[in-house]
Amino acid sequence: MALDNQLVTIKQASEWATDFFKKNITPSNISYLIQYGRVKKIGDNGETLINKSELIKYYSSFYGQREISWKDSLGNDLNWHLSFDSIKEAETTKHVHRLHPYKGxxxxxxxxxxIDDHIDEFKKKIYFKNGDIILDPFCGSGTALVQANESGLHAIGIDISEFNSLISNAKIQDYNFSDLNKEISIITEKLQKYVYSSNVYKFEKDLLESLYQFNNKYFPAPEFRRKVYKGEINEAKYSKLKEEQFLPIFDNLIKKHAVSVKSKTSGNGFLGTWCLDDIRKEIKYVYNMVEEIKNKKTKEIIMIILSRFVLAGQQLTLI
Ligand SMILES: C[S@@+](CC[C@H](N)C(=O)[O-])C[C@H]1O[C@@H](n2cnc3c(N)ncnc32)[C@H](O)[C@@H]1O
Structure with a gap:
């Protein structure tokens, strides 16, 4: 049997891993790995055994490395399981949680x-019964409220921020979907007309066409990549040269379509800093349409969708 395929007890595993990784890896760290299925428990009667090769595999993996380094800085009693480190972003933003990229x-x-009925690793039973009420006094974007509802619990949320309350409500309310659909279709249709008639749209169309031709001529695929790979072209120097060559084409298009590429109102809040005047006009155009929506809930959810698009994430009253 190869050395790292040896079966070891939890205590032996902790001593061996501490020595091997030059980090303090305690028996409870090993127990935790077994409990959460990171390494397999072998043998049910008598002493628990695990395979050393599985331990090496876990601690050498990306997640294992992260776990070690976080425990190094924060201490060994860190419940790593609660980092949900290995869960993909698509899962952590499942269903309504993707509605708004609220960072906190x-x-x-x-x-x-x-909230779910289970025994935690300290053998403490944690649960709420169906119909219980959860209070989240700092509910932010409403994650606890949504999850409580999903688990059949009532939930009350409070937040000092009006915008965060809006996000929370948007995630847990019932909607009249046909009204929502109707309003979104009206906005989309009007916005399309607005955008198609704007200089920016014509400018972007021309720009894409010019870029397409330019790239085909000077960066043909896959020949260009091949030449870079073989060292026949210095990518950095060549690209800089081509950038300078394209700049007059870009400037001409700007003149032709009378597009302003610098915000005249920069510094005026988030939108002033990040959005060109023409884009702000588009946002304002949609905002005004949303303001006119009669159904309060429809209006709120579309406001959230709009804010998600402009990424302001804060008061749209800035525009
Ligand atoms: C980290 S966030 C909570 C995020 C939330 N758990 C979620 O999943 O979206 C903290 C929240 O506390 C709110 N907050 C801060 N001070 C508060 C106060 N004095 N009263 C109510 N809410 C407050 C903030 O507005 C913020 O939304």
């Missing part, structure tokens, strides 16, 4: 851990 939100799995 809980991972929904973390909330579920505390």
């Amino acid at each position: 939100k809980f991972i929904p799995h973390l909330v579920q851990y505390f």
Whole structure:
């Protein structure tokens, strides 16, 4: 049997891993890995055994490395399981949690851990019964409220931020989908007309066409990549040269379409800093349409969708 295929007890595994990785890896760290299925438990009667090769595989993996380094800085009693480190972004932003990229939100799995019926690793039973009420006094974007609802619990959320309350409500309310659909179709149709008639649209169309021709001529695929790979072209120098060559074409298109590429109102809040005047006009155009929506809930959810698009994430009253 190869040395690293040896079966070891939890205590032996901890001593061996501490020595091998030059980090303090305690028996409870090993137990935790077994409990959360990171390494397989072998043998049910008598002493628990694990395979050394599995330990090496885990601690050498990306997640294993992260776990070691975080425990190094924060201490060994860190419950790594609650980092939900290995869960993909698509899962942590499942269903309504993707509605708005609110940066400070809980991972929904973390909330579920505390509300769903289970025994935690300290053998403490954590649960709420169906119909119980959860209060989140700092509900932010409403993760706890959504997860509580999903688990059959009532939930009350409070937040000092009006915008965050809007996101939370948007995630848990019922909607009249046909009204929502109707309003979105009206906005989309009007916006399309607005955009198609704008200089920016014509400018972007021309720009894409010019770029397409330019790239085909000077960066043909796959020949260009091949030449770079063989060292026949210095990519950095060549690209800089071509950038300078394209600049007059770009400037001419700007003149032709009378497009302003610098915001005249920069510095005026998020939108002033990040969006060109023409883009701000588009946002304002949609915002005005949303303001006119009669159904309050429809209006709120479309406002959230709009804010998600402009990425302002804060008050749209800035525009
Ligand atoms: C980190 S966020 C909570 C995020 C939330 N768990 C989620 O999943 O979206 C903290 C929240 O506390 C709110 N907050 C801060 N001070 C508050 C106060 N005094 N009263 C109510 N809410 C407050 C903030 O507006 C913010 O939305």
